[in-house]
Structure formats: C-alpha cells, structure tokens
Amino acid sequence: MDVAVLGAAGDVGRQVCTQLIERRVLPTSSRLQLVGRADGPSARATHGLRADLIDAYDEHAPLLDVALRPDEVVADVIVLAAGRTTPAQPGVTMPRTQLAADNLPVFEAYAQALAEHGSGHEVVIVVSNPVELGVAVMARALGRHRVIGMGAWLDTLRFRRELAVSLGLRRHRIGGFVGGQHGEDLVPLWSTVRISGLDVDERRQALAGLRRGRTLDTFSGEVARAQELLTQVAADDPGAAFDLIGSWPPDLRVVARPWMTHTSGAKTANGTANATVGLLDTLLDGRDTVVAGQVALCDETTVGGEPLDGVLGVPVVLGPEGWTRVLLDEPAPDEVRRLTASRDRIDATLAHVGLGRAVGGPAAAAVPTHAAAGAGSAIAGGVS
Numbered sequence: 001m002d003v004a005v006l007g008a009a010g011d012v013g014r015q016v017c018t019q020l021i022e023r024r025v026l027p028t029s030s031r032l033q034l035v036g037r038a039d040g041p042s043a044r045a046t047h048g049l050r051a052d053l054i055d056a057y058d059e060h061a062p063l064l065d066v067a068l069r070p071d072e073v074v075a076d077v078i079v080l081a082a083g084r085t086t087p088a089q090p091g092v093t094m095p096r097t098q099l100a101a102d103n104l105p106v107f108e109a110y111a112q113a114l115a116e117h118g119s120g121h122e123v124v125i126v127v128s129n130p131v132e133l134g135v136a137v138m139a140r141a142l143g144r145h146r147v148i149g150m151g152a153w154l155d156t157l158r159f160r161r162e163l164a165v166s167l168g169l170r171r172h173r174i175g176g177f178v179g180g181q182h183g184e185d186l187v188p189l190w191s192t193v194r195i196s197g198l199d200v201d202e203r204r205q206a207l208a209g210l211r212r213g214r215t216l217d218t219f220s221g222e223v224a225r226a227q228e229l230l231t232q233v234a235a236d237d238p239g240a241a242f243d244l245i246g247s248w249p250p251d252l253r254v255v256a257r258p259w260m261t262h263t264s265g266a267k268t269a270n271g272t273a274n275a276t277v278g279l280l281d282t283l284l285d286g287r288d289t290v291v292a293g294q295v296a297l298c299d300e301t302t303v304g305g306e307p308l309d310g311v312l313g314v315p316v317v318l319g320p321e322g323w324t325r326v327l328l329d330e331p332a333p334d335e336v337r338r339l340t341a342s343r344d345r346i347d348a349t350l351a352h353v354g355l356g357r358a359v360g361g362p363a364a365a366a367v368p369t370h371a372a373a374g375a376g377s378a379i380a381g382g383v384s
C-alpha cells in the first residue's frame with residue numbers, strides 16, 4: 001500500500017512521515033509520497049524533508065517521492081495534514097469559522113483532484129482542522145465511507161490514558177470512546193468505557209468516583225472556566241498550569257491538557273501523528289477494527305430515538321476500504337444531548353462556509369465552492 005501525506009513538511013505531516021518510517025509501518029516496497037505546495041517555502045522544505053528522511057532511515061525507508069500539485073497525488077491512503085492551524089500562543093484565539101474559511105480552499109483543491117484523477121478507492125484520513133469540514137468536503141467528492149477524521153481517535157486515546165492515570169492502570173486495560181466535534185466540543189462517551197478485570201458493578205463504582213457527580217450538561221462551562229484559569233496561571237508559571245490540570249477529572253483533562261500543550265507553543269504534533277499512524281496501521285493491516293472517527297453519517301444510527309445525520313465523531317468499524325458500521329448502542333441521556341448539540345455546532349460551521357448537511361457521496365453533490373466562505377466569530381477554534 002502506498003501512502004501520501006499532504007502538508008508533509010508541516011509539524012504534524014513531518015511527524016507522521018517520521019513515525020511511519022521509524023515504526024516500520026510501511027514496507028520498503030511501498031511508496032510514501034510527500035506532498036507540499038509548489039509556491040513559497042513549502043516546495044523547498046518538502047524536498048529537504050525527503051533528503052533528511054533518506055539520510056536517517058535509508059535501510060528501511062519506503063520509496064520516497066515528492067509531489068507539489070494536487071493532481072500529482074497518487075496513493076492508497078491519503079493523510080490530509082495540510083493547511084492552517086490555530087495560533088500556538090497563549091491568549092490568542094481564532095474562531096473555528098475563520099479556520100474553516102481559510103482551509104476550505106485547501107480541502108477543495110485535493111478533493112477535486114482526487115475525484116478527477118484518483119483510483120476511486122483511496123481512503124482519506126483527515127487530520128487538518130476543522131476535521132469535520134475536511135471530512136464533509138472529502139466525503140462529498142469521494143464517498144462517505146472512504147473518509148475518516150482522526151480527531152475522535154486522538155481524543156479517545158487521550159481519554160483512555162487519563163482514565164488509566166486516575167485508576168492507576170496502563171492504558172491498554174481501558175476501552176471506551178470519545179465522539180462529537182474534535183477539540184473542546186468533544187463528547188466523552190462514559191457509557192462506552194470498559195476496564196479489564198472489573199465487573200459491571202465495580203466499573204460503575206470506579207467511574208462514579210471519577211465523575212464526581214458531574215454530567216456532560218455542565219461540561220462546556222467547565223471547559224471555558226478551565227481555559228480561563230489556565231491562561232492566568234500559565235502567564236506566571238506554565239509548569240503550575242500543567243500541575244493544575246492534573247488535579248481535574250479525567251474528561252476535563254482530555255480537553256485541557258492538549259489545549260495547554262498547543263498554546264504553550266509545543267503544539268501536539270507527536271500525539272497527533274501517533275494516533276494517525278495507528279489508524280494507518282489499522283488500514284494497512286487488513287482487519288476490521290473498532291476505532292472512533294469523524295464520519296459523514298446518513299441515518300445509519302439513532303441517538304435518543306432520532307436518526308443521526310451530518311458529520312460527527314462516533315465509534316465505527318474501520319477496515320482497509322474505509323469505515324463501515326457505527327457502533328453506538330445506548331448512549332446515556334447526557335451523551336445524547338451533547339452529541340446532538342455538537343452535531344448542530346458542526347452544522348453551523350459548515351453552513352458558514354456554504355456547505356449544507358447532505359453528504360451522500362460523489363453523486364449527491366458537487367465539490368462545494370468556497371465563494372461563500374468568509375471570516376466569522378461564532379465558536380472558538382481551540383482544536384489541537
């Protein structure tokens with residue numbers, strides 16, 4: 001299988017390429033295409049990255065080549081990591097609608113090129129933010145099941161880790177998923193959590209202790225207060241801000257820790273690449289695996305008795321040809337409320353750049369135009 005990384009010379013793209021090679025996910029007979037932009041410093045940096053990767057990993061690197069135009073992209077799996085990110089500085093925010101408007105033309109250019117020149121079988125992993133917009137644009141052009149956003153998988157790995165830390169266990173003993181919109185609008189699906197070695201009653205007791213009587217109905221307010229507090233504390237002592245996060249409940253830490261990491265200037269490239277390469281490994285492995293991802297839904301699942309459509313992070317079965325089924329059996333009432341509210345906020349961002357909810361596949365709608373896109377300020381970006 002061949003892989004293309006769009007935005008390869010960026011912080012996330014570079015880490016994805018490095019981890020793909022270092023973890024030997026791709027055999028030497030595969031091709032890893034490093035995709036940059038023909039204009040500006042990106043072309044130079046992409047060629048430079050190729051040389052650096054060969055310098056470091058020649059013995060076990062796959063074949064490496066460079067592409068600088070969307071119509072040159074050829075691969076079985078495409079990682080979309082190109083485009084702008086939110087400012088990695090304390091106190092500087094960017095509305096999600098602004099990020100959407102800025103990255104829409106990037107998403108459209110690759111969607112159009114893949115629809116016209118692709119094999120018709122590529123699977124796309126969307127990393128770039130807003131992840132849900134990238135999924136909507138790609139799903140319209142290529143078909144819903146070939147496109148998955150990795151934000152919910154990264155949030156899921158973080159949730160499992162935070163639960164494991166609180167319970168004094170290793171992460172591999174924890175199951176469970178995060179859905180919703182990537183970033184501060186995520187939905188920790190507490191009802192899906194499983195802990196190996198604990199029976200149902202023991203698990204219920206353990207999770208009740210961790211949740212401290214809170215429900216997801218107060219989660220958005222907690223996140224906003226946490227960000228405010230962290231900004232104040234980190235202004236004098238960044239170490240103390242990270243320590244403070246450690247005293248909070250696990251689901252709040254899932255949002256607060258990466259937010260603090262991104263705004264510290266370090267960004268979250270390593271963790272993001274780790275989750276992306278994990279998904280790639282699953283795709284290349286050929287077996288069906290349950291992961292969480294942002295996907296374009298079309299009534300294949302119901303929440304709270306209502307069919308769910310639109311782009312949203314949910315647990316899905318992922319195999320070599322993309323995702324197939326949604327596995328969200330009985331979310332708790334507060335999860336249903338937050339999932340549908342999150343979906344509505346995603347809809348609002350999509351509507352802001354001229355995209356409706358219909359994401360039926362190539363036949364359902366043409367690749368949208370970005371003419372309708374403009375700056376807005378409804379929802380803070382905060383996606384990391």
Ligand SMILES: NC(=O)c1ccc[n+]([C@@H]2O[C@H](COP(=O)([O-])OP(=O)(O)OC[C@H]3O[C@@H](n4cnc5c(N)ncnc54)[C@H](O)[C@@H]3O)[C@@H](O)[C@H]2O)c1
Nearest residue numbers: 007009010011012036042082083084085127128129272384
């Ligand atoms: N989903 C997640 O969990 C997650 C986590 C972290 C970052 N992100 C997102 O990933 C994206 C990349 O983040 P980053 O930190 O690497 O940013 P970055 O600024 O370091 O890199 C972005 C790269 O994209 C390139 N680029 C821009 N337009 C392009 C185009 N049309 N074709 C090819 N390359 C193009 C730029 O030249 C740059 O090299 C951002 O949108 C960011 O918000 C997502």
